Amino acid sequence: MSSVSGGSVIGAMYAYSQDPFDEFDRRVVDLLRRGLVVGIAKAACTPTFLRQAVATALTSGVMAKAVGVARLGVGVVSRALRLDHRRVQTLLRTVQPPMRRRVSRTTAFETALRENLFGDRIVSGARRGGMDVVINACELRTGSAFRFGSRESGCWRFGKLRDNDVPLALAVAASAAYPVLLPALDRDFVFINNKGEERQTRVLLTDGGIFDNLGVTPIEPGRSAAVSSNVHTPDYIVACNAGAGLLSEDPIPYWWPSRMVRAFEAVFRKVQNGAYQRLHAHVAAGQLRGFILSYLGQQDDRLPHRPPDLVPREDVVDYPTDFSAMRDHDIEMLARRGEVLTRLLIAEYCPEL
Secondary structure, three states: OEEEOOHHHHHHHHHOOOOOHHHHHHHHHHHHHHOOHHHHHHHHOOHHHHHHHHHHHHHHHHHHHHHHHHHHHHHHHHHHHOOOHHHHHHHHHHOOOOOOOOOOHHHHHHHHHHHHHHOOOEOOOOOHHHOOOEEEEEEOOOOEEEEEEOOOOEEOOOEEEOOOOOEHHHHHHHHOOOOOOOOOEEEEEEEEOOOOOEEEEEEEEEEHHHOOOOOOHHHOOOOOOOOOOOOOOOOEEEEEEOOOOOOOOOOOOOOHHHHHHHHHHHHHHHHHHHHHHHHHHHHHOOOOOEEEEEEOOOOHHHOOOOOOOOOOHHHHOOOOOOOOOOOHHHHHHHHHHHHHHHHHHHHHHOOOO
C-alpha cells in the first residue's frame, strides 16, 4: 500500500491495525465525524507547546528572518559592485537559517495523530498481514520524494535512513502537511548513501502530493533499487484520487493570489496527467497487467455504464479536502461513490480481480 497526503491518515489506520474491516470502518467514521482540527488546536494550546512555540519564534524564527535580510543585502551589494555572479550564488547557498523550526502547527498535528490514532507505533512495526507500506512525503529543500516505508525510508538525494524506527505519527503528519496551511516538518536524520557513508542531514518534509499526488511512483515499474528506496513491482495498481478533475471556469483569476493558485493548479494537473499516461504506457508495454483509477472527479457520462446506485459527480465533487468534522450524510455520499466506482471499473477493466 502506498499512501499520500490526507490519504495517509486512513491508509495508516488500516495498515497498522489488525481489527476486522467492520471495526476499521467504524473507527474511520468516528474520526471523520469529529475531524482532526479540534485535536490539532488542543495540542497547540497546551502550556508546553505555547512556551516552545514562543521560544522557537524568538530563536530560529528571528535568525531565519535575519538570514533572509542578509541574503537580500548580499544580492543588492553584489549587483551594485558587479561581483562575479557564480561566486555570489555560491555564497548565498551557504547563508541558510541555522536553527531548526522545532515547533509548529505541523508538530501539533503530529501530536494529535500520536495521541488520538497511532500511539507509539513506528513505520517498521507490525502491519496488517505483513503488507509492505510506503507513506509518501516531499523533501522541500531538494524538491525530491521522501518515502517512509515499512522496509526502509529515505530520499534518493541523501540515501536511506540508518534507523527505520520513525514514529508513524511523524510520517503521516509529514505526508499530509499541506504547505498552504502547515509548515514543513524540520528534522535531522542520519542517512547512509550508496557508498555506505553515514551523514546527518537536515530535511524539510511536506505534503507528498507536491511530488506525486497519486502516490503511485513507488510502485511503478522500471525503478532501480540502486538509486531509489522502496522499490516494488506489483502486477496491478488500484489508485484512488480525491481530485475534482477538470478546472472550473470560475472564479476568474484576477488578482495575484488567485493567479498564483490557478497557475499552481494548472501545473499540478498537467503533472498528474503525466502519471496517468505512464500507467497506460506500463500496461501497453506489458510491465503492468492492469490498473484502476477510482476518481472522485470522474465524468459520469464517460463511464462504461452508469449504475443506478452511483452518487452523481456533481453531488460530491466540490467537497473540501481538509480535516474538519464531517456530517454523516457527506461521509455516506463520498464513500458510496468511491465504492461503486471502484467495483464498476474493476469489473470492466480487470475482471480477473
